[in-house]
Amino acid sequence: MKVSFKLNGSPVELDVPPNEILLDTLRFRLGVRGPKRGCERAECGTCTVLLDGKPVYSCNIFTVQVDGSEVNTIEGIAQKELGKELAESFSREGAVQCGFCTPGFITTSYALVKENPNASELEIKKYLEGNLCRCTGYKKIVEAVKKVISAYRK
Amino acid sequence: MSSTDLERLMNKWLSAQEFYVVGKKVERADTIEKALGIARYMEDYYMRDMLVIKQVTSKYPHARILSIDDSQAKKVKGFLMNITAKNIPGENQVGYSIPDQPLLADKKVRYVGEPVSLVVASDFDSALEAAQLVKVNYDPLPYVLDPLEAMKRNDVLVHEETGSNIAFRTKVRKGDVEKGFSESHVVVENTYRTSHQDHIYLETEASIAIPNLEGKLTILSPSQYPHLTQKIVSRVLGLPASSIRVVVPYLGGGFGGKDDQGPLTSAKAALVAYLTKRPTFIEYSREESIAVHPKREATVIRYKSGADAEGKLKAIEVEIVHDTGAYANRGPFILWRATMHASGPYVVPNAKVDGYCIYTNKVYQGSFRGFGNPSVQFAAESQMDVLAEKLGIDPLEIRLKNILTPGATTITGQVLDSSVGVKEALEAAALKAGWKEKRKAYSSMEGRFRKGIGIGVAWHGISTSRGVPDWSAGTVKIELDGSVSVLVGIVEMGQGSPTSSHRQIVAEILGVPLDLVHVYFGTSDAPDTGATHASRGTGVGAIGVYVASIELRERLNSLAAKLLNTDPEDITIVDGVVRSKKDPSKSMPWKDLVKSAYSKGVSTTSSGYFFLPKGRFDDEMGQGFAYISYSYMVTITEVEVDTELGTVKVLKTYPAIAAGKIINPVQVEGQIEGAFVQGMGLALTEEFKFSEKGEIINKDLTDYVIPTSMDAPEIAEPIFIEDRFKYGPFGAKGVGEMALIPAPSSIANAVSHAIGKRVTHLPITPERVLKLLEGR
Amino acid sequence: MYYKLPEFEYKRAENLHQALDVLKEGDWKILAGGTDLILDMKIGRQSPKKILDITRLGELRYVRAYNGKMFIGGGSRLQELLENALVKEKLPLLSSAIYEMASWQIRNVATIAGNICNASPAADSAPPLLIYDAKVKLSSSSGSRTLPISEFFLGPRKTAISSYELLEEIEVPTLDGYFQWYYKLGRRHAFTLSVVSAAVALKIENGIFSDVRIALGSVAPKPVRAYTVENELKGKEANVSEIERAVEKVAEDISPISDVRASAEYRFKATKALLKEALFKGMKYFGGGSG
Known part of the structure; x- marks a missing residue:
């Protein structure tokens, strides 16, 4: 099936079988390796991408569903000012350990800062509920987002 | 020099x-x-020309393999071959401490999920489809799932050649426990149980093997010890170690799990690459990862302790049973560590500890952050609270009366000459937590929601034990x-x-x-x-x-x-x-x-x-030099229990660590925070449910429940006691495992405090809390 | 890659008319967001041969208030409903339930109709809709019919919808002057399936329960109303002993099972504890008792 969408700002046109999931299209067909495969069951958040600005699990959506949409992955987000600030804050605050969940966390965080620049600590935690981290215990992740959000508000 | x-x-x-x-x-x-x-992580290196491997795993807890039929699989376009134990050119032997474990099941299977063969195909879908079509004919055998039952039975043997399901025994004999108990003012005895825990590293096991013209292999391996992978792969392939080059890329988490499963994952990739002379790729699905790889041991610990009227420990008698599952793997080492740490970080003049590592027809046990210690510290620390209560002493005071200090002798008779900062750590954490005031305030709480505060103190020998060269x-x-x-x-x-x-x-x-x-x-x-x-x-x-x-x-x-x-x-x-x-x-x-x-x-x-210079150890008596150095960790934790629903919320923990020189405080904080939350999972929600056949039922992240951002408690800035270790860089000891070890005991003690009943079974599920409250 | 997804014929509808036209053929599976469907296909619980993608039907994404009722387009994403001020104000139970559902990533894709049509006994949107006596509008190319939500659920993953129908709209009467309370008991504090979920709405007039509505999830083959308890309370004086007596009767309304999430015994206990809490709080809300 013909599918066209905008990936990190650039148009993409593909012919994919209807049963192909977005994560596989990104990783195997397009070589976009930022979104990770942690469970492939919409249970962990490592594959998070933005679909028309909203975070979604790319492991749980058919590629044909994103036809005509805008998809942003960590690769695109990292090019943007806010994305860079988040990445730097995560790195500086010790919010990254193994790093496998990190692209997903930054992707979700990017959307949350855009969505709610007044998010409280509890709201930040709530937005991040769908991203599991097994290394950090979440404290430093929440702190890293808080630092960026308070700067972003100003 | x-x-x-x-x-x-x-x-x-x-x-x-x-x-x-x-x-x-x-x-x-x-x-x-x-x-x-x-x-880049493992899958990021996958390329389309690589052959893809899918494991065929056992559906039976215990059965003889009669035949393996791949005739249907051959019909799948993209299928290349099905590799079984027979195809292994070297030794089909990957047992870590005892040679009891094949890479691919040979003759019989011993747990549901045990790898039996490797389907090789040109693409993922073909591999998945073909793996479904490989028909393994089994002759089911009687099986045993409960370790206490397995200990006593000789009619059902997980490994016939051993004549018993006891894979390994350990002991400590110090002083005279009967005398110690007779001198005690109070003697308390309880049985503690802990459950399996999965690492849930967010990246599952995956490996790539690339052969070169001379038959040498380069392996990208998800392992925690490249040279161990080299050794295991060379044994399986019958090649010299120098033919095997191992590179470990960034790993998406390890926690001990990839120390065990990493080399085996790579051995599978390497075996296929060696046989096909083509680059290969293997990645476990999440369900496969949970079914196949070793878990933190489930334990039953019977613990008897006695103290005099002042609260000085006089004797302990401990029996530790580890459910090692189908294979010993590192079980003997894990049990050994649990045994030597059984006293908790306290001076105990008379000790008798017996450990049993028991085979059952379930997924096997292996390394996991804490390595046998969280469960035994949970038992030891619970006992301290029970003793304190019987004696009418504050839990902090009884600990301070018995705590290890420089010059103290451990239950293995090792004298700790220096770098013993646990007392300062405990005192500082108690002060910071406001222990005395909160303990008192929470004791008088009534009504549905009750708070509790609990102490967990732990010690942990750093690096390998005894005379094992290090x-x-x-x-x-x-x-x-x-x-x-x-x-x-x-x-x-x-x-x-x-x-x-x-x-x-x-x-x-x-x-x-x-x-x-x-x-x-x-x-x-x-x-x-x-x-x-x-x-x-x-x-x-x-x-x-x-x-x-x-x-x-x-x-x-x-x-x-x-x-x-x-x-x-x-x-x-x-x-x-x-x-x-x-x-x-x-x-x-x-x-x-x-x-x-x-x-x-x-x-x-x-x-x-x-x-590292080491001392002697007498295995007969369990006496001597156990570890080169110990790190110490304190967590004082506050919880709130809903006594109607039985739910527990961890509110805050106050950590203190004595791990020598802190090289990077942010990273040490990160280790403490992460380990505490992982330990909270062990304490509250993480548990495997097994079917009647011993199959794990909850092989996903919906029903195997790990903490989310919404569950994470507040964690105070840790206190560092820099009790320098003479051989460590600038005096550094170890940190990585530490906070996980006292976390469950501090939570269990806090819950016990909140509800006025003794928690003896982890995880502390709402059902267990209600049962305790009902006095059952 | 971990799973082999079955092959299927795929069609995407651009509008409702087109969708209903395709559904006429009778053997199309609807993909509304796909969050449940795709996982089901991966694990082999469903393997449809034909999939009709209705994610583009913007006309099914709306929330309207009219005449004391709310009308929610079936294609509304859960997150849209969570962020909708009208839903929050007029349907607080639904809003609270959605807050606890899945995760942000899933709520951005999953639809309310999808949650209902998937008909899991643990479907979190169901208890609130049962409380509000919501109706579902099922449309086909030959017209529409409306069904009370309580008649829509038939059993675990079984509903009254036919294969040529689409859940177009949910009609939800609002409740004025009611005390409304929702609780989801899970195994962790977010992103989890319910062990028990409970929604309660009640009204006390002159110290008497003039109306009591109780709906429960994960304690029966389908989300249910606890009619026995409701009837035990209606018309009775609002006091602790009446509540305690009535709540004991919940055994006649539910039939929980033991599964990987909890035992039946625990679900009974938790259900009773939750109902007592809700009813006591309701009593307090209306200035009665000391609960």
Whole structure:
């Protein structure tokens, strides 16, 4: 099936079988390796991408569903000012350990800062509920987002 | 350099008081590329020309394999072959401590999920489809799932050749426990149970093997010890170790699990690559990962302790049963560690401890952060609270009365001459937590929601035990441009030792700017540095690069002294500036010093090696030298219990650690926070449910419940007690596992405090809380 | 890659008319967001041969208030409903339930109709809709019919919808002057399936329960109303002993099972504890008792 969408700002046109999931299209067909495969069951958040600005699990959506949409992955987000600030804050605050969940966390965080620049600590935690981290215990992740959000508000 | 010279120089650096990068909140070298999504993990290296491997696993807990039929699988387009035990060219033997475990089941299977064959195909879908079509014919055998039952039965044997389901026994015999109990004012006895725990590293096991023309293999391996993978692969393939090159890329978490399963994952990839002469790729699905790889042991611990009227411990008698599942794997070592730590960090004059590692037809046990210690510390720490209650003493006081201090003797008879900061850690944490006030306030709470506060104290021997040879090695090379290349076998799996502490240690000693130090880690090309486990990544793993840097620094000091016309002792090198202490006007840039070394014939490469001196251990009595050094950890935790629903919320924890010199405080905090939350999972929600056939039912992240951001408690800034360890780099000990060890006991003690009933079974599910409240 | 997804014929509808036209053929499976469907296909619980993608039907994404009722387009994403001020104000139970559902990533894709049509006994949107006596509008190319939500659920993953129908709209009467309370008991504090979920709405007039509505999830083959308890309370004086007596009767309304998430015994206990809490709080809300 013909599918066209905008990936990190650039148009993409593909012919994919209807049963192909977005994560596989990104990783195997397009070589976009930022979104990770942690469970492939919409249970962990490592594959998070933005679909028309909203975070979604790319492991749980058919590629044909994103036809005509805008998809942003960590690769695109990292090019943007806010994305860079988040990445730097995560790195500086010790919010990254193994790093496998990190692209997903930054992707979700990017959307949350855009969505709610007044998010409280509890709201930040709530937005991040769908991203599991097994290394950090979440404290430093929440702190890293808080630092960026308070700067972003100003 | 002679060993006395080396010891003198190590002592010099050990007593260092001023640092320019060590002890500072320095950003890690790897985290920015991880945050930007640039860092590559195993699957990111997959290429479409690689053959894909899918495991066919056992559906039976115990059965003879009659035949394996791949005729239907052959019809799948893209199917290449089905590889079984028969195809293994070397030894089909991967047992870690006992040769009891095949890579692929041969003759019989011993747990649901055991790998039986490897389907090889050109693409993922073909591999998945073909694996479904491989028909294994089994003759089911009687099986045993409960370890207490398995211990007693000889009619159903997981391994016939052993004649018993007891895989391994351990013991400690110190003093006379009968006498100790008779001198006790109170004696309490309880049975404690803990459940299996899965690591849930977010990256499942995956590996790539690439053969070359000469039949040698390069393996990308998800392992915590590249040289162990090299050894296991060479055994399975019957090739010399030098034919196997192992590279460990960034790992998406390890926690011990990849120490066990990493080499086996790679052995599967390597086996297929060797047989097909093509690059191969294997990745476990999440369900497969949970079904196949070893878990934290489930335990039953019977614990009897006695204390005099003042609360001084007189005796303990402990029986530890570990459900090791189908294979011993590291079970004997895990049990050994549990046994030697059974007292908790306390002085106990009379001790009798017996450990049993029991085979059952379930998924086997293996390494997991804490390694047998969280469960036994849970039992020991619960007993301390029970004793305190019986004696009417505050739980903090009874601990302080018995706690290990420098010069104390452990239950194995080891004298702890130095680096024992647990008492200070406990006192400081109690003060910070407001222990006395809160303990009192919460004791009088009534109504539906009740708060509790509990203490968990733990000790943990660093690195490998007893006389097991233990060493550290690493190479440091100063490049002509002044940058420094460091080569170590320690891997990066999230803990960050090569990318933070190793860099800081090398930079501090050489005096070179931190950003000029580059650590190349996790490959069998590096000197064998030992495994990245047992909290040894820095405290032991970095001794090699520490020693190499010290040697280089001596050479550079001599050279600089000549160039600046002074004595070597007068030279300081800090952040790239070489200077005379007496006459600071005499100085030169680091890069010039390096250029001079190259032009004046001073070697700029050094290979550091250190063999840890160890003592004797008598296995008959369980007495002697157990560990080179111990780290200590305290967590004081507050919870709130809903007595109607039985739910527990962890509100806050106050950690304190005595782990010697803290090289990077941010990273140590990160280890403590992460380990605490992982321990909270063990304490509250993480548990496997087994079917009647011993199959794990909850093989996904919906029904195997780990904490989310919404579950994470508040964690106070940790207190550091820097009780330096004489061989560690600048006195560093280990940190990685530490907070996980007392976390469950502090939570269990807090819950017990809140509800006024003793928790003896982890995880503390709402159902168990309600049962306790109902007095059942 | 971990799973082999079955092959299927795929069609995407651009508008409702087109969708209903395709559904006429009778053997198309609807993909509304796909969050449940795709996982089901991966694990082999469903393997449709034909999939009709209705994610583009913007006309099914709306929330309207009219005449004391709310009308929610079936294609509304859960997150849209969570962020909708009208839903929050007029349907607080639904809003609270959605807050606890899945995760942000899933709520951005999953639809309310999808949650209902998937008909899991643990469907979190169901108890609130049962409380509000919501009706579902099922449309086909030959017209529409409206069904009370209580008649829509038939059993675990079984509903009254036919294969040529689409859940177009949910009609939700609002409740004025009611005390409304929702609780989801899971195994962790977010992103989890419910062990028990409970929605309660009640009204007390002159110290008498003039109306009591109780709906429960994960304690029966389908989300249910606890009519026995409701009837035990209606018309009775609002006091602790009446509540305690009535709550004991919940055994006649539910039939929990033991599964990987909890035992039946625990679900009974938790249900009773939750109902007592809700009813006591309701009593307090209306100024009665000391609960």
